[in-house]
Every structure is written in C-alpha cells, then in structure tokens.
Amino acid sequence: MGGKPWSITAGLFCVVGEFLFSAAAHILKGVKVKRLAAVLTLSVAMLGMGAAPAYAMHIAEGILPLPWAGAWYLVALPFVVYGVREMRRKSLDMPAYLPLIGMVSAAVFIISAMPIPVPTAGTCSHPAGTGLAAIIIGPFATVIATSVALLIQALFLAHGGITTWGADIMSMGIVGAFSGFFVFKLLVRLKAPLTVAAFFAGVLSDWATYTTTALELALGLGGVQGFPGMFKAILIAFIPTQLPIGILEGFAAAGFFAFMLSRRPDILVKLGIIDQAPQTGKGISYEQAV
Amino acid sequence: MPRHNVEIFSDYFAQRSNVLTVIDARVKLFFILAVLVLVLVSKDLPILISVMFASLGALVMIGIPPKMVLARLAAPLFMAGMILLLQGLFFGETPLYTLEAMGFSVPLYREGIEKGILIAGRVLAGTSSIIFLSMTTPLHKILSALKFLRVSDEWLAVLAFAYRYIFVFIEEAQSIMDSQRLRLGYQGLLTGLRSWGTLVGSLFARVFDQAHATHDAMVLRGYNGAIYIERPQALRRSDLSAGVLFTSLFLVLLALDFYWR
Numbered sequence: 341m342g343g344k345p346w347s348i349t350a351g352l353f354c355v356v357g358e359f360l361f362s363a364a365a366h367i368l369k370g371v372k373v374k375r376l377a378a379v380l381t382l383s384v385a386m387l388g389m390g391a392a393p394a395y396a397m398h399i400a401e402g403i404l405p406l407p408w409a410g411a412w413y414l415v416a417l418p419f420v421v422y423g424v425r426e427m428r429r430k431s432l433d434m435p436a437y438l439p440l441i442g443m444v445s446a447a448v449f450i451i452s453a454m455p456i457p458v459p460t461a462g463t464c465s466h467p468a469g470t471g472l473a474a475i476i477i478g479p480f481a482t483v484i485a486t487s488v489a490l491l492i493q494a495l496f497l498a499h500g501g502i503t504t505w506g507a508d509i510m511s512m513g514i515v516g517a518f519s520g521f522f523v524f525k526l527l528v529r530l531k532a533p534l535t536v537a538a539f540f541a542g543v544l545s546d547w548a549t550y551t552t553t554a555l556e557l558a559l560g561l562g563g564v565q566g567f568p569g570m571f572k573a574i575l576i577a578f579i580p581t582q583l584p585i586g587i588l589e590g591f592a593a594a595g596f597f598a599f600m601l602s603r604r605p606d607i608l609v610k611l612g613i614i615d616q617a618p619q620t621g622k623g624i625s626y627e628q629a630v
Numbered sequence: 631m632p633r634h635n636v637e638i639f640s641d642y643f644a645q646r647s648n649v650l651t652v653i654d655a656r657v658k659l660f661f662i663l664a665v666l667v668l669v670l671v672s673k674d675l676p677i678l679i680s681v682m683f684a685s686l687g688a689l690v691m692i693g694i695p696p697k698m699v700l701a702r703l704a705a706p707l708f709m710a711g712m713i714l715l716l717q718g719l720f721f722g723e724t725p726l727y728t729l730e731a732m733g734f735s736v737p738l739y740r741e742g743i744e745k746g747i748l749i750a751g752r753v754l755a756g757t758s759s760i761i762f763l764s765m766t767t768p769l770h771k772i773l774s775a776l777k778f779l780r781v782s783d784e785w786l787a788v789l790a791f792a793y794r795y796i797f798v799f800i801e802e803a804q805s806i807m808d809s810q811r812l813r814l815g816y817q818g819l820l821t822g823l824r825s826w827g828t829l830v831g832s833l834f835a836r837v838f839d840q841a842h843a844t845h846d847a848m849v850l851r852g853y854n855g856a857i858y859i860e861r862p863q864a865l866r867r868s869d870l871s872a873g874v875l876f877t878s879l880f881l882v883l884l885a886l887d888f889y890w891r
Contacts, residue, residue: 595827
C-alpha cells in the first residue's frame with residue numbers, strides 16, 4: 341500500500357467513518373458508542389495514511405500475552421501433528437506429494453501476502469488462500485502448508501510472529517481451511533456447480549478466518565472481562581477491508597475452478613476433485629495459452 | 631521481483647560471513663526464544679526498548695543498511711501504533727487527551743495509553759529479535775537447528791520446498807499480472823475480478839506442474855522421498871563463547887526486569 345494523498349484519505353476517512361459509525365450504532369447497543377466510533381474512524385484513517393501494508397490477518401509478534409499465545413499453540417498442535425502424519429502416509433503412496441505441499445505453501449504465502457486495493461477503506465489488504473488450498477489438497481495438508489507459509493512470513497516479512505504462530509495457524513490454517521473445505525463439500529453434495537461452491541467456500545473461509553482473528557485479538561487484548569466489547573469493535577473495524585476481500589477471495593476460488601475446468605481439467609482429475617474432464621471443447625490448452 | 635525486495639524479504643544478508651552469521655543457529659535460536667518469552671512477560675518498557683535497540687543495533691553494526699532494517703520493521707511499527715490507539719480509546723477512566731474528530735470529542739485514557747505503550751513495546755521488541763535471527767541466520771541453518779530439535783523431516787522438507795519456490799512463483803504471478811494489466815485486464819470491476827480469478831488459477835496450475843517437474847528432476851538426482859537437511863555439527867568454542875555471552879545478556883535483562891518490578 342503506498343501512502344495516499346491527504347485530501348483523498350480525508351475524504352475516505354469521512355465517508356467510511358460515517359458508514360462505520362452508523363453501522364456500529366445499530367449493531368452495538370450498550371457499548372460505549374462514542375469510543376467505538378473513534379476507534380473505527382481513526383483506525384480506518386490510519387489504515388489509509390499508513391505507509392506499510394495493513395497485515396490485518398496475521399497477529400503481530402508480541403501482541404498476545406504469554407498464556408494466550410501458549411493456549412493457541414496447544415490448540416493448533418494436534419492439527420499440525422495429525423497433518424504431518426497424514427503427509428508422511430500420503431507421501432509413501434504419492435512420491436511427488438511433499439513437493440506439491442511445498443509449492444502450495446509457496447502459493448499460500450504469495451496469495452496471503454498479495455496486497456489488494458480496498459477502495460472503501462483507502463487501503464490494501466490480502467486474501468488468505470487457505471480455503472482454496474483446502475479444496476485442492478485437503479484441510480490437514482493445508483494446515484501444514486499454512487504453518488510453513490506463516491513461519492516464513494514471520495521470519496522474513498515480520499508478518500505475523502513466532503509467539504503468535506499458534507494463533508495464526510488456528511485462524512488461517514485450521515478455521516480457514518476446514519470452513520472452506522466443508523462449505524465446498526456441502527455445496528457440491530447439494531449439486532451446486534463447482535465454481536459456485538468454490539465461491540462460497542472462498543468467501544466463508546475468509547470471513548471465518550477474520551472472525552477467529554478478531555476473537556483471538558479480543559481475548560488477548562481485552563481479556564475475558566473486556567472480551568465482548570473488544571470482539572465486536574475489532575470485528576467491525578475489519579468490515580471495510582475484509583468484507584470486500586472475502587468476496588475477492590470467493591472470486592479467486594471460483595476463477596480457479598473456471599480456469600481449471602476450461603484449461604487444465606487434468607489437474608482436477610488427478611487431485612480427485614472431478615471424475616473426468618468435461619467435454620465442452622471450449623477454451624485452449626494451458627500450453628497453447630502460455 | 632525487484633532486487634531491494636529480495637534483499638529485505640529473504641536471508642540475503644544472512645548469507646554474508648560476519649561475527650553474527652557464523653554463530654551456530656541453535657545458539658541464536660535458543661537465545662531468541664528465551665528473549666521472546668521475556669518480552670511477553672516483561673512489564674518494563676526499558677527492557678523492551680533495550681531488546682529492540684540491541685537487536686537492531688547489532689544488525690546495523692554488521693553492516694546491514696539501517697533503511698533495510700527499518701523496511702522490515704515498517705509493518706510492526708504500524709501495528710504498534712494501531713494497538714496504542716485502540717488501547718488508549720478503549721481502556722481506562724482518566725482522560726489524558728481529547729481528540730476532536732467529525733464533531734465528536736473522544737478522550738484518550740491514561741491507563742489505556744500506558745497499556746498500549748507496553749503492548750506496542752512488546753511488538754517492536756519481539757519483532758526486532760525475530761529480525762535479528764532472520765537477518766543473521768540463513769534458512770538452511772534454521773532448518774538444521776529445527777532438525778536438532780526433532781522437528782519432523784517431512785515438515786522441514788515442505789519448508790525447504792516452499793522457500794525455494796516462493797520467489798519463482800512471485801515472479802510468475804507478477805509477470806501474469808503485468809500481462810493482464812497491459813491487456814487492460816483490471817479495467818472495470820468485472821474484468822478485474824475475472825483477471826484475478828484467472829491469475830489464481832494460472833498460479834495453481836503452475837504450482838502443480840512445478841511440483842511434478844521438481845519431483846522428476848529430484849528423482850533423476852537420487853531423491854527417494856527424503857530431502858537432505860544438514861545435520862547440526864558439534865558446537866565450536868566460538869559458539870560456546872557466544873552462548874555464554876547471550877546467556878549473560880539474557881540473565882542481566884531478567885535480573886533488571888525483576889529489579890524494576
């Protein structure tokens with residue numbers, strides 16, 4: 341996100357601020373609305389004016405207190421351990437499995453570090469890519485891919501952290517992957533077209549990820565006592581960026597299937613997502629396109 | 631990918647040979663993990679500031695340009711500012727300063743600001759120590775240290791593959807996006823969304839193809855399912871000296887933390 345001219349930022353500040361204030365006033369009854377309005381408007385203004393990307397999905401190093409950081413590690417650990425076991429088992433049957441998970445980790449890294457302009461907030465944010473990854477390689481393998489991507493981001497981008505690694509795996513890797521995977525499976529079972537199922541899986545996995553991040557932040561920053569107000573405020577503060585980003589993520593997932601079905605159905609067959617390539621005769625091959 | 635981005639967002643500086651990069655990764659890893667725990671439990675701002683300046687100062691001393699260090703710190707700095715503000719607005723009862731915005735008068739509270747400064751300090755101190763680790767330790771040394779800690783070989787292999795191909799895929803995604811932009815692929819909302827979907831689809835198609843190509847190439851070179859990760863060597867005398875120095879530094883910080891508490 342580059343720095344915005346002050347005039348544009350100020351305009352966005354007012355428009356978004358008013359929208360947020362009215363939304364907050366409707367949603368929050370009994371919460372200190374004045375404080376909330378200030379939090380929202382100023383956070384949006386800071387997002388607009390900041391020179392650094394708004395890495396909203398990853399909780400930064402040091403934000404969570406030690407007990408919460410440890411608790412999220414404990415919650416994430418069984419999923420990672422099971423994921424490693426599953427990966428070990430599958431790599432025996434499919435020798436190219438480990439390189440594949442490594443490449444998917446790289447793709448998750450890139451997608452979740454890809455700044456997308458969000459005009460409503462005058463900022464950039466990023467999708468997660470974990471819902472789509474879970475559809476492609478399965479939710480447990482996605483937990484592993486996400487844990488790897490998050491570690492590299494924490495080390496080399498200062499994006500996320502080591503102490504918040506467990507919490508970030510929980511929100512992006514576990515909640516994001518499983519929600520996307522189950523929504524996709526459910527919609528496919530209900531005979532929805534693949535692109536539609538992928539769209540909703542992408543949208544809901546992104547929103548579920550952000551809801552979990554808001555929950556983790558609210559518990560860490562507000563404690564159990566201050567949790568309700570903090571949770572609602574953080575959740576609402578995410579709306580201007582994450583509502584559109586979630587929809588973008590849905591389009592990414594749908595676009596993936598549209599592209600694959602027309603150009604590379606062989607990959608979907610190999611991954612076991614479809615039984616056989618559709619006989620549409622439309623589109624050119626990937627090799628021709630390249 | 632622009633060269634300066636590779637320098638900032640990779641282990642580029644850790645590949646150099648200097649007094650910090652030659653220290654065994656295990657020594658640095660244990661030290662940083664201990665410092666991170668201290669950062670999370672400490673309530674003393676001077677401790678946090680000391681950790682931050684010691685980490686960043688050490689990097690500048692070994693010749694890493696300060697602007698590169700600051701570029702890595704930019705996002706956490708922004709986060710720290712956000713946290714400070716949120717805490718100041720949400721917590722406390724004693725008004726310290728009143729902000730005037732859009733006809734609203736909103737007080738910043740002393741207790742919240744104090745708490746916010748502490749959390750912001752933790753963010754900056756914690757991130758600085760991670761930056762210290764990653765700018766002085768090449769990834770293969772980190773992998774080796776993790777192998778010493780009995781982290782699964784499969785997980786380490788995935789990490790090695792991912793790091794190797796991130797830069798390849800970033801260039802791939804960038805060139806696809808540039809081509810789309812040249813063909814007005816992001817002109818208008820619907821066209822932009824379609825292009826964005828195609829970009830993700832193309833990226834994953836490339837991922838799948840690259841995984842198979844890499845696997846085939848590795849099989850030709852004798853890959854049998856296990857990737858070679860350097861076995862950690864015995865600690866040298868210089869590593870032990872560094873370990874003693876780091877431990878002393880940590881104990882001093884710990885003692886000061888208890889003393890000030």
